[in-house]
Amino acid sequence: MNKKIKASAALVAAIALSFGAFATTSASAATTVKIAFQGPLTGPEAQTGTDEVRGVKLALKLYNATNPAVKVELVEVDDQGDPAIAGTVAPGVAKDTAIIGMVGAAYSGATIASLPSYKASPALAMISPSATRPSLTDPKSADFGQPVFHRIVSNDALQGPALVRVATKGVAKPAVYVVDDQSSYATGLRDVVVPTIGDQGIKWLVGTDSVVKGTTDFSAVIAKIKKVKANVVIYTGYYADGAKFAKQLRDKGYKGVLAGGDGVLNSAFIKLAGAKAATGYRFTAPTTPLDIASPKLTATFKKEFGADPGVYTTEAYDAANMFLEAIKAGKTTRADVLGYVKSIKYKNTAGVTISFNANGDLNGAGLINAFEVKGGKIVLTGLA
Numbered sequence: 001m002n003k004k005i006k007a008s009a010a011l012v013a014a015i016a017l018s019f020g021a022f023a024t025t026s027a028s029a030a031t032t033v034k035i036a037f038q039g040p041l042t043g044p045e046a047q048t049g050t051d052e053v054r055g056v057k058l059a060l061k062l063y064n065a066t067n068p069a070v071k072v073e074l075v076e077v078d079d080q081g082d083p084a085i086a087g088t089v090a091p092g093v094a095k096d097t098a099i100i101g102m103v104g105a106a107y108s109g110a111t112i113a114s115l116p117s118y119k120a121s122p123a124l125a126m127i128s129p130s131a132t133r134p135s136l137t138d139p140k141s142a143d144f145g146q147p148v149f150h151r152i153v154s155n156d157a158l159q160g161p162a163l164v165r166v167a168t169k170g171v172a173k174p175a176v177y178v179v180d181d182q183s184s185y186a187t188g189l190r191d192v193v194v195p196t197i198g199d200q201g202i203k204w205l206v207g208t209d210s211v212v213k214g215t216t217d218f219s220a221v222i223a224k225i226k227k228v229k230a231n232v233v234i235y236t237g238y239y240a241d242g243a244k245f246a247k248q249l250r251d252k253g254y255k256g257v258l259a260g261g262d263g264v265l266n267s268a269f270i271k272l273a274g275a276k277a278a279t280g281y282r283f284t285a286p287t288t289p290l291d292i293a294s295p296k297l298t299a300t301f302k303k304e305f306g307a308d309p310g311v312y313t314t315e316a317y318d319a320a321n322m323f324l325e326a327i328k329a330g331k332t333t334r335a336d337v338l339g340y341v342k343s344i345k346y347k348n349t350a351g352v353t354i355s356f357n358a359n360g361d362l363n364g365a366g367l368i369n370a371f372e373v374k375g376g377k378i379v380l381t382g383l384a
């Protein structure tokens with residue numbers, strides 16, 4: 001059974017009341033508990049949430065089919081990837097103490113906005129499949145997510161240098177222009193990318209710009225890019241705007257390299273940008289496609305949803321299974337689940353054993369893959 005939390009302001013009060021009614025539930029004696037997923041399930045970036053929540057749904061379906069002593073229900077939390085909306089829905093989620101684990105939030109800004117609610121007692125363990133802003137695991141930052149936040153992917157301290165490498169590969173004399181969308185994710189990635197370019201010992205960086213998320217006309221930015229004769233443009237925002245930007249650049253005659261991070265990498269990108277603008281676009285992301293991690297599970301996914309897995313489907317599936325492993329071990333309260341997550345050693349879908357450090361990042365060396373649009377599809381081209 002799914003309980004979907006709508007993001008509209010009109011429902012906020014009702015949501016809060018309904019969650020308040022759950023607050024007296026005793027999870028320790030329950031034969032049914034809940035795991036939540038939080039991400040953009042509606043709005044311009046809904047494909048991100050769809051790709052991730054399907055991974056969670058598949059994990060729960062396979063688990064519940066084994067007839068376990070403790071059944072698990074899914075609560076879908078739609079924050080549209082917007083910090084303002086996340087801040088309104090998170091308090092209601094926090095009040096439902098039958099929710100003992102959170103897969104999410106998907107976006108960094110939404111995570112930051114939700115943290116005060118999820119840190120409040122009883123603290124709710126979070127495992128994000130895709131929130132990569134470095135400050136979330138930086139003890140010196142106001143965004144620091146401990147004791148609750150963990151992520152199953154490498155952060156942008158690793159992705160930033162990888163993105164520069166991928167974007168400039170094969171370019172004899174790189175002249176790089178960097179554009180962000182002012183979101184928490186975009187500025188965090190930008191703040192790693194720009195110094196990396198400066199560290200090359202050559203004057204690669206020819207300009208930077210920030211545009212408001214939701215911008216529809218990029219003419220002013222494109223004019224600047226042409227003026228400085230940039231031959232590499234890196235966009236650190238999300239795919240809905242990144243696709244429009246790419247299309248307008250190509251329509252105005254830009255011939256150079258276009259590249260972006262994991263926020264731009266999405267199955268909807270090609271459709272939104274158009275084949276002409278999308279072809280050759282380069283991406284980086286700390287994700288392993290499900291068809292690479294497990295062809296067998298991919299077949300199960302396609303049968304279940306009638307669609308291909310998307311970006312971060314694998315990581316959302318694994319994050320859900322981390323919580324399910326805790327439940328199998330008899331952990332059915334928030335405190336017990338949080339403690340279990342902090343000490344977990346989990347063999348992920350790709351067969352790699354992973355665990356979290358004290359700050360909520362993965363232990364060990366991180367993974368960043370490179371992707372490119374070829375033949376109308378986004379294909380993995382190797383390690384970044």
